[in-house]
Amino acid sequence: MAVFNQAEFDNHEQVVFCSDEASGLKAIIAVHNTNLGPAVGGCRMWDYAKDEDAVYDVLRLSKGMTYKNAVARLPFGGGKSVIIGDAKKIKSEQLFRAFGRQLERLNGSYYSAEDVNITCDDVALMNKETNYVLGLEGKSGNPSPFTAYGTFLGIKAALQHQRGHQDFSGIKVAVQGLGAVAYGLCKHLAEAGAQLFVTDINQDSVERVVNDFGATSVGIDEIYDLDVDVYAPCALGATVNDETIPRLKATIIAGCANNQLAQSRHGEVLREKGILYAPDYVINAGGIINVYYETAPQGYSEAASNKHVEGIYDTLTEIFARSEKEQKSTHLIADELAQEIIKNGL
Template identity: 85%
Template sequence: MAVFNQVEFDNHEQVVFCSDEKSGLKAIIAVHNTKLGPAVGGCRLWDYAEDQDAVYDVLRLSKGMTYKNAVARLPFGGGKSVIIGDAKTVKSEALFRAFGKHLERLGGSYYSAEDVNITTGDVMMMHKETNYVLGLEGKSGNPSPFTALGTFLGIKAAYQHKHGHQDLSGVKVSVQGLGAVAYSLCKYLHEAGAQLFVTDINEASVARVVNDFNATAVAIDEIYDLDVDVYAPCALGATVNDETIPRIKASIIAGCANNQLAEPRHGDVLREKGVLYAPDYVINAGGIINVYYETKPEGYDEALATKHVEGIFDTLAEIFKRSDDEQKSTHVIADELALEIIENGL
């Protein structure tokens, strides 16, 4: 299995393969960059078809966290971890405690937290073996509502830039994926008067959003073909690709999924098409911002965390303006901003 010659490797400082025979743990921890501070990023539990898919995913996600934490102006580097397995069958206290022991061995170069298929309860089980976890119950807790708030404000920033106002009444939004973050996002959008079109592989999740927010359910593949104003990808990554871009009618792409562009060049294709793209690691930084306030010596302060999350609106407004002024795609401007901060400090 190739690692060092992958484009996604991008000079990672550390990639650790973890296993524990007794619990069945198979995991990968990737530390991309620690220039601004210890690497921080969530742990994802996913049933990857091949080990190589897990490596590819963790490397992309880890690099994304470096850029996300920098643009959010947090004293964190970038890292990520994945546990390989079916979340319905592999979860156990032994599994998470074994993973916690591997975190402990890294000595603080990487702090983990919840992500896809990992709950704050799972993180608390890791915490029995290590202090190198964040998003703990009784402290900052579940970061999903803060990720949702940042994403909602990011949609408003994009709409403001595109149309000159933030009123989402009657605006048609298609939401792909209805996990915890997307559910809260749908709540914000519904309360703002938006018209929702939603899809997810979990029928119960779809039914809940349809019932709670008067959304319209659509088939999984139909989501790309809808005549909507905003497409919000909130499932796994790479849904903006050569196949889907010609089908997308939305003038704005803004959602909470990581790695939405299958390849960086797709950001340029969107710009040429006149689609305003809110770079994923900027718009979805609310959760990690909230987690940061757990580390403050004076203790967690929800009001301060919320105020910081609200700054996502201004950061995106700056990126959109620089994109227009410099005639570059928004994802390029976001990367340049991140690299400026990493190089010069917070």
């Protein structure tokens, strides 16, 4: 299995493969860069088809966290972890405590938190073995509402840049994936007057959003072909690719999923087609911003966290303007901004 020669490896400082026979734990922890501080990024549990898929995922996500934390102006480096397996079958206190012991061995170079299929309760079990976790109940808590709020603000910024207004009346939004963050995003959008078209592999999640917000349910594959204004990818990554881009009628792509572009070149394809892309690690930074305030010397403040999250609007406005001025895709502008901060500091 190739690691060092993968493009996604990108000079990671450390990649750790973890196992625990008693609990069945199989996990990978990736620390990409600690220039700005200890690596921070959530833990994802997923039933990967093969180990290579898990390696590819954790490396991409880890690098993304380096850039996300930098652009959000947080004193964190970037890292990520994945636990391999079906969350509906393998979750146990023994497993999460075993993972916590693996975190402890890294001695603070990496802090974990919630991500796909990992809850605050799961992190609390890790916390029985290590203090190198964030996003705990009673402290910053569930980051999902903050990620949803930041994503909503990012869509507002995209509307303002492209259309000169932030009025959601009559705006059609296709939301792909309806997890906790996407549900919160749908709530913000519905309250602002947007018309929602939604899909998810979990029909219960679809019905909840349909019932709560008057959304229209569409098929898993149908989501790409809708005549909408905004496509909001909120499931797993790489849904913006050679197959889907020609089908999209939306002129804005802005959602909370990580790694939305299958390949970097797709960002330029979107620009050439006149589709405004809100770089994923910029628009979805609300959760990690909220987690940061758990570490603040003066203690956690929801008001301070929300104020920082609101800066996502300004950051995206800057990226959109630079993209237009320099005739470069928005994701390259975001990367350049991140690299400037990583090199020069906050």
